[in-house]
């Protein structure tokens with residue numbers, strides 16, 4: 507089974523993309539809804555949580571791990587790879603691969619949580635491949651709660667998005683990476699505010715492409731994965747609001763199973 511984890515419910519954007527491309531693969535999801543958000547926490551805390559999230563999925567039978575959370579991917583990937591002997595795919599590298607692929611585009615904006623932007627991981631990875639590229643990070647801490655409130659198209663949300671994107675507009679970016687699980691749900695508003703000529707990279711889509719690519723190139727892993735098309739959703743806290751957000755993201759009601767931490 508493919509184990510996917512996130513700080514909460516936002517990682518379901520990755521499950522949605524995976525289900526679209528790999529509908530038969532069994533998925534185990536863990537959302538750490540009791541301790542969300544991760545984006546405001548220190549790297550040490552996020553690393554500790556990410557280890558526990560991975561352990562939960564491995565105990566439930568996951569044979570590979572997909573870190574849907576940008577914040578956890580930014581600060582915990584190295585530790586997770588050292589610690590666990592299963593394939594681990596994170597969300598940053600696939601988006602970086604897309605960002606560097608068009609030689610005509612050189613100015614990248616990255617939006618994400620404070621922890622992700624402060625880690626500088628997107629910039630480091632992009633510059634390691636194309637040092638001439640310019641990378642501008644912009645933390646957008648208010649966007650996660652707005653998405654969780656379901657304020658996807660409200661005037662207030664548009665205004666806040668506009669304000670966050672303004673510095674990136676001034677930098678004349680031509681690529682914008684949505685470096686957070688929640689932002690794909692605001693893609694329309696973000697595209698409208700940043701302008702049509704900016705190429706938006708949705709990190710959840712990029713990650714699901716990289717999972718497909720990994721499985722094609724690693725048939726020994728692929729052949730061991732169950733393909734009954736089932737999905738189980740575990741969370742560390744169950745509330746009505748989480749059920750609502752899950753439905754908004756997946757466009758269908760799902761049963762959230764509680765795991766006590």
Ligand code: DGL
Nearest residue numbers: 513543544545576577687
């Ligand atoms: N899942 C987080 C991310 O992608 C966003 C929510 C949080 O701060 O925990 O960075």
